[in-house]
Amino acid sequence: MESFWVALKAIFVKDVIVELRARQVLPTMVVLGMLIVYILRLVSEPASGAAPLVGAAALWVAFLFCGLLAQERSFAAEQHQGCMDGLLLAPCDPGTIYLAKLCVNVVVLCVFEVIIVPVVLIVFRLSVGARWPDLLAVLLLGNIGISSVGTLFSAAVQLARTRGSLLSIIVLVILMPLMVPATFALLVLFGALPEEVGGSGSLAFVGSFKAAAGYMLAFDAVFVVACWLLFAVVVEE
C-alpha cells in the first residue's frame, strides 16, 4: 500500500516539475480558452439576454477543449526516450500511473480554471455572489469527469498520427451527458435559473441544483473507477 502512495506521489511530482520546466501546455491552454470565450461572446452579442447560457457554455467548451490539450500532452511526454516503458517497468500496478496522471490533469485544469473563470465572469457580465464554493465544487466535478476519460484514452491513442482528433471525438462523445447537468448547475449559480425547476414551459431545464451536482458526482465516481480498472488493458503492448 505504501509503495502505491510513493509511486503515485513520485509520478505526480515528476509531471508537475516537467510541465513547469517545459511550459508547453498551460500557456497554450490559456490562450485557446480565452479565444473560445471571446469568440462565443462576440457571436452571442445580438442575443445578449442569453449571456448566462452562452457564458456557461463557453466555460464548459473551454474546459473540454483545453482539457484535451492537457490530456494529450500527459502521455505524449512519455513517448520520448521510451519513458512509458520506464513507468511500466516499475513494480506498481498500472492503475497507479493512471491515478497519478489523472491528478496531474485535474491540477492543470484547476490552474486553468483560476485564469479562465474570472475572464468568463467579466466578459459575460456574470456573478455568482456568495456561492463561490458551489461554483468551485461544480467546476471541480466537471474537471474530474473530463480528465478521467481523457487520461485513459490519451494513453490509448498515443501512437496514432491523428491522436489529437481521435482523442477529441472519443472524449466529446463520452462526456456529452455530463455537460447537461453541468450547464444546468452553472445556470443556477449565475442566477438564470431557480434552485429547483420543475414541469414544462419555456424553460430549457428541469431538475434541481442538488440533483445536478449529485449526477456529476455519480458520473465522476463511475468513470474514474472504470477508467482506473481498464488502464492496464490500454497500456499493454
Add this chain to the structure above:
Amino acid sequence: MTLCVRSVSKRFAARRVLNNIDLDLDGGQALCLCGANGAGKSTLLRVIAGLLRPDNGSLALDGYDVRKDCERYKRRLGVISHASMIYAELTVRENLAFAAALHGMRKPAARVEELLNDTALAAFRHDRAGILSRGLLQRLAIARALLHRPGLLLADEPFTGLDNEATALLVSLFRRFVDDGGAIVIVTHDVRLGLECCQRVAVLDAGRFRLDAMKTDIDCDRFAQDYLSYARNDSWNRSGSH
C-alpha cells in the same frame, strides 16, 4: 537469482517471432544473445521484462511469475533498452530519484550518490538530462537500471554509440554486477564485446535458439567472425549446454 522461461511463443500478425523458447539463467551468469535482425532478440527481452505478453508459455524470476506476482517480478529486474527512459527536463539526480521512488526506495540519496560515482556522472548531477551526450545518457540509463539492486539485468544493445572509455566502464560495471551474484542477458551485434562480458552465448535464429553454450565450449574466433553460420553449421545439443 534464477530466471526460468518455459515454452514462450509470440506471433505478430502471421509471423512467428518466438517459437517455444526455453531459457534458464542463474545468478552469476552473463548471457550474450546474438542473432540477425528480426530474429526475435528484442522481442524476447521485452517478453522477459514483462512489457510484452507472450501468446503462451511462462516466465518466473526467483519463483515469482511475471503475471501473478508482477510486482515482485519487476522488483528483481533492471532494463537497459534502446531508449534511455530518461526525462530530458529533469536533472541527472532527479531522474535517479524518480526511478528510486518508482521502485519504492525510501531513502535513496546514498544509493543515488553511489551510482553517480560508479558511472562517473557525479560532475553532471545537476545538469538537465536533455543536454547530455548519447554516451552520458547511456550511463545514466545504466545507473537507473541498477538503482534498485535488481537480480537480473536485461541490456538491449547497450554499447551502441559509446566511446571506448564509456564501453570499458560499462564492461566493468557488468562484470561487477555478475561477480556480485546478478545475472545479465546482453543483446548485442558487437560479438567480441559480448564475448568479453559474458561466459555464455546463445544465437537466436528465426525465433528459436540455434545455439546455447558456454564460451569455453565454442571456438570464439570463428564464432565472432560469423556467429550465424557457426550456429547453423555446427550441431548443438541444447540439453547438454548448461
Add this chain to the structure above:
Amino acid sequence: MRRLLFILAVFLLTASTWMALTAGQIVPVQRNILYAHVPSSICALLCFVVLLVAGIGYLAGGRDIWDMIAVASAEVGLVYATILNATGMIFSRAEWNVWWTPSPRLITSAILWFLYVVYLVLRVNLPGSRRRRARICAVFGIIAFLDVPMVFLSARFIPDMHRPSFSFESTWQSAALALAMIATVLLGTAMIWLRTDSLRNTLRLEEQFLA
C-alpha cells in the same frame, strides 16, 4: 441455419408490414413509423449489449472471434441507429413540425449513433497491431456502455416537452409491432453472423498470404 434466419426474418417483416398496413393502421398516419422506429431502437440497444459482451469476451479470453463479433455488431448497430434517428426525425417533423428537438429520446438516439460511429472510426484509425486495436476498442465499448445509462439520466434535466402519448388500440397493432420486433432482431442476428464470418474469412486469407 443463417439462411433460415434470413428467410424467417423477411417473412415476419412482410407479415408485420401487411398487418400494419391493413388492420393495424394507426391514426394519424405518421405514427405508423413506430413500426420501424421501435424495433430499430430495441435492436440498436441490443447490438450495443452484444458489443459490450464481445468486448469483455475478447479481453477475458483473447480469442479473435469475440473481436469480430464486436465489430460486426457495431456495424449492424450503426445501421439500426441510423434508421432509429431517421425515423425519429421523420416522426418529429410530421407530429410537431420540427426535424429535431432536444427531447431525451432523440438525444439518446443521437448519442447512441455517435458512439457507434466513434467505435468504427477508432477501429479504422488506431495504429498498432490488430490485437491492440481490438483491446482498445473493447475498452471503448465498455466505457461507452457505461455512458448509455448516464445519457438516460442526464436527459432528465431537459423537459420532454413533446412526450408522445400513445397506446395500442387493437391487438392487430400489438401483434404487428411484436412481429416487427422479432423480425428485426432475427435480421440483426443474421447480419451479425454473416459479417462475423466475412471478417473471419478475411483474417484467414490475410494470414495465409502473409505467412
